[in-house]
Amino acid sequence: QVQLVQSGAEVRKPGASVKVSCKASGYSFTAYYIHWVRQAPGQGLEWMGWINPNNGGTNYAQNFQDWVTMTRDTSIDTAYMDLRRLRSDDTAVYYCTKSRTLGLPFDVWGQGTMVSVSS
Amino acid sequence: DIQLTQSPSFLSASIGDRVTITCRASQGISSYLAWYQQKPGKAPKLLMYAASTLQSGVPSRFSGSTSGTEFTLTISSLQPEDFATYYCHQIYAYPLTFGGGTKVEIK
Numbered sequence: 001q002v003q004l005v006q007s008g009a010e011v012r013k014p015g016a017s018v019k020v021s022c023k024a025s026g027y028s029f030t031a032y033y034i035h036w037v038r039q040a041p042g043q044g045l046e047w048m049g050w051i052n053p054n055n056g057g058t059n060y061a062q063n064f065q066d067w068v069t070m071t072r073d074t075s076i077d078t079a080y081m082d083l084r085r086l087r088s089d090d091t092a093v094y095y096c097t098k099s100r101t102l103g104l105p106f107d108v109w110g111q112g113t114m115v116s117v118s119s
Numbered sequence: 120d121i122q123l124t125q126s127p128s129f130l131s132a133s134i135g136d137r138v139t140i141t142c143r144a145s146q147g148i149s150s151y152l153a154w155y156q157q158k159p160g161k162a163p164k165l166l167m168y169a170a171s172t173l174q175s176g177v178p179s180r181f182s183g184s185t186s187g188t189e190f191t192l193t194i195s196s197l198q199p200e201d202f203a204t205y206y207c208h209q210i211y212a213y214p215l216t217f218g219g220g221t222k223v224e225i226k
Contacts, residue, residue, distance in 0.1 A: 045163065045206055047215040061214040095162055103210055105153035109162035
């Protein structure tokens with residue numbers, strides 16, 4: 001079945017970086033955009049940006065423009081989200097999710113990766 | 120940025136109740152609105168898109184409607200598995216945004 005499986009929980013100190021992976025299965029990886037969405041504890045959902053696995057093109061939300069990088073490895077159907085210069089308020093669950101094209105909703109989600117930032 | 124204002128933010132209801140959640144967009148978004156259901160500790164699940172199109176596998180007690188920039192999610196008869204938080208989501212313009220959520224709890 002169609003699945004997005006994310007890497008496990010991470011703990012980082014402020015100022016460090018974290019890289020979360022999202023492995024796709026059950027569908028053509030290059031045919032769907034991969035988006036990243038985060039959710040701080042007890043809070044709502046925040047869209048971070050997308051990557052087009054077909055050509056590596058990206059579109060980041062302005063809030064994350066200078067400190068997030070989204071990449072992919074089509075040989076292993078995996079997308080990555082790299083967040084730099086972490087702060088304590090980056091503590092959140094990070095989800096990958098996919099959409100068929102821009103303007104269509106997120107139909108399948110990964111299970112989420114908890115990233116904790118604490119000194 | 121397009122703001123989505125959900126109301127209420129919290130509601131308490133009983134099994135069998137008819138429940139309505141509203142999402143108001145700060146500007147026109149045509150029908151580029153989706154609804155998600157999220158249970159504690161789980162990822163969101165797509166319920167509806169294009170304002171009123173039910174995602175495959177979602178029970179027909181869920182329905183959606185729109186009037187201008189106001190969107191409504193209705194659960195016709197609340198079931199035990201429906202107690203969750205619901206989010207609206209606009210996919211009309213960047214940055215993509217979500218409503219603040221509506222938590223539906225058992226009365």
